[in-house]
Amino acid sequence: MSEQIPREITDDLCTRFLNNLSDNIAEDEIQLMFQIELAYWYYLDFCVEDNPALPKLNMPTFVEILNRLYPRVFASLPNGKSMTKICTTFNQYKLSCHTVGAILLNKDYTKCLLVQNYNLPSTWEFPKGKQLPGEEFTGCAIREVQEETGFDITPHLDPSAYIEHIIFDRYNRHYMIAGISEATAFQPQTRNEIRSVTWFYIDDLPRYRNDQRSKRNINLSPHLFFKIVPLMKELLEWVDYLNNSINRPIVVHSNSLTPKHSNPTDTQHSCSDIKHHITPPFYSQIDKQKIQPRFSPSQSAFLEPLETTSFSLPERRFANGRPKPDPNSVKSPVSTTITEYSLFSQISFSSILLTNFSFDRNILAACFD
Template identity: 40%
Template sequence: MELQTDKKTIQHSIPLDILDDLSSRFIINVPEEERQDLVRICFQIELAHWFYLDFYCTEENAGILKSCGMKEFAAHIFQHIPFLRPHASRVDGILEEWREYKQSVPTYGAILLSDDMSHVLLVQSFWAKSSWGFPKGKVNQDEDPCHCAVREVLEETGFDITDLIDKNEYIESVINDQLVRLYIVCGISKGTKFQPRTRNEIKSCEWFSLSDLPSNKKDHTPKLKIGVSANAFFMVLPFVKRLKRWVFEKTQKGCQQNRRQRNKSTGDVDSISKSKTNKQLFQQGLMAEIQAFEEFKLKNTHLPRTKRNEKKPNFKRQLFNGTENKKIVKPPIDETVIEEFTAPSWLNFRFNKKALIECYP
């Protein structure tokens, strides 16, 4: 196939069925009033070109299809679509005008995450009905990036993120020479009703599980889990890995903070409980010693005065004599042994040598 442009003849071939598919996905549905803006049409052709390279020019089709640049691809599209065919001879000039415009106009939007950061809101365009993306749009002249993101989200979803957006939380990427910045907005209820405010631009707004989104074009996760091919998320792909990493880091940070707070609270409770326990144990021990002393007094009161005043026999302990010379002396059977009261607290008493030394200069 030979394609005439204003500078040269391009020889390339894209099967007609593929051109039909790409045209129906991205260009045919453009409203009549928008078709005269060829620069706007070039943005749709760019999406179709990106889709063609990612999902048609694969390793499996290496011997059948070959990749091509934006200029060659646009020439095919202008020749293939009837309402663009009259402008096919000046494709180069149209693309140059489009590139100048694109480089000067960044795109801003937002990634809306659910309360538990497990789901993300995606919008489906009327112009690309088989594709899903984040709500975003081009900035107006002298417009602040955050304001642009708020405006675009409000237009495409009907939801106002003015009080939720953080200008320091965003994912930014340069895609085909155009800056795209998406602010990350958390805490959106999945029960929120979304109603696009623009006509013929957004077809649907739906929540998608973040774990179901593909991390690359060969990821079959969405096809297996929700029955949607990975190519339906080709406008989301450049941001999925970084978004998942951002959510993971935020989740881990939140868990660590909760753990520290929980440990601190538990420590306070343990400290209080421990102090109460020690106090209770001391009181219980003291009462036990008093009770033991009272029992000791009662036990020895019935003895004759002479017996109470008698000293306990003194038995010497022969520590260094052999066992053969050791005599075991037992008190007479008829003698009454008078016990000596010793409190457990005194038995456990120990001098603190370090504390005593510190008392003296």
């Protein structure tokens, strides 16, 4: 089996990816398998593509060949365990890995960037990928977006601006990146992974399963976008927030630690200026330690309460026009004061009755006499 791949090719692969590994990688089965996977993809993307006569091996067979030729490199793998089982365990681990990516919006927030997978040409999704062991979320997003689009989001990335879903302890996080020029040249950095990178109008994308707007508008079936549908609710709220002339983003200026509302006439802002997470019910997870908005006295004008008019239930009458008594009718007008905040201000509300509630210890003690 080892003769299927020329020895000079396996030597080159071993030199590139498996020799001189640090002890923490060489002694860890999962991290070693990540390195072997890099060698495997390099073999398929470069060696086989340049020489079609080479066999297109599956991952377990490829690992068997390298293990037979370079047993010292694979010393950390369990003895007596087949490469097929090791690869199965590795694949199960990858399914439990967190996935991190980014949602790129154009300058007027009407389009988002989607990528088409090489192996799944019928699927469009946001650029993302699996988090490597020991890798930060932001670092993973930067790496994956750059690999899949060739664009560096580092200067645009705000670590606190993201949409996140958690399914069975598996994080799926997308950082919000707005204000990207549509003239940007996107060029995937990896072979045989991304087939196409395209801007799509957000209004053309399906909001829910079987939403036919994509079929009507761009003649693409909604099932092609099944990977982005769970994120559309939060994405639409984010875009609505950016486009709302009243609820402008709260900006943290470099010369001040106090958040200030941006000028409504100022259109030069991006998602990196926003310091709030998108947290609609049932979808996003909230980092409670970061939800501590502070407002300076100069901002009181933005938090003025809105007084509502007094109201009462309509009077019920008999057929002859005489008033009909109603025990449930409101005897006295009710006046309510409502303070309206931005949707994303993350300020929690409490009932006035609850805030004024206190225990009467004497009454409680009397209950046990």
